[in-house]
Amino acid sequence: MRSLKAEDSGLDIYLAGGGRLAGQLLDEIDELVIKRYPVVAGAGIPAFGPVFAPTAFSLDGVRSFDGGNLVEWYSRTPDRA
Template sequence: MRKLTYHVAATVDGFIARSDGGVDCFAHEGDHVTEYLAALKAYDAVVMGRRTYEFGLKLGVTDPYPWMDTYVVSRTMKESPDARVKLVAEDAAGAVRRLKEQQGGDIYLCGGGELATCLFDAGLVDEVILKVAPVLLGGGVALSPGLRAAAQLDLLSTKVHRNGVIVSRYAVRR
């Protein structure tokens, strides 16, 4: 079975974006960025929510990860702006469960706190790679808002970068 990894940046107080979706609070340069870009090459598929997808779409990017099969979970988008990007309109957990059962490499859960919560609640997230930025926002888009139950994590590794970004890798305990 394929592994689903929530690979995400967050502030020290647990926000993945500002309330307006902005991510200017995160360092976009440094060793952690190089490592992140290299890590992306290990994934065969990506699953993201509509708001995460629309962030790139506003910049003219219709296929943000052209080497991966891309799935966007949305109840409101009626058609995909890119032939390679598949829409998942209903039952995100069921769609991801079926995707995990298919042959292939690991799956990247890209952004989307609400989608992450849905997939944690369904027991589908296998790993969390958390890039903690040395900043406090006090509000914004939460990492995993409204979980039904705590997700217990086992620390696998941690790396501290010179710019203060801490990258920790966790296995989700079953």
């Protein structure tokens, strides 16, 4: 992943879904796009796998839709010393 990010291709890397893969790549994720729906569906796949690793992101924007759906954009918060 790091070598792909270092390439000067002009393209972004987009990971949809993920779970365990997103958890393994968490250190490389610069931006999150979260889609939320007003439905309680019960159990599901954890968004970042089973490992608990708090990582700070800042809210950049929100778009809401008539049905109550939301799309939220977050960027990685720089590490604090």
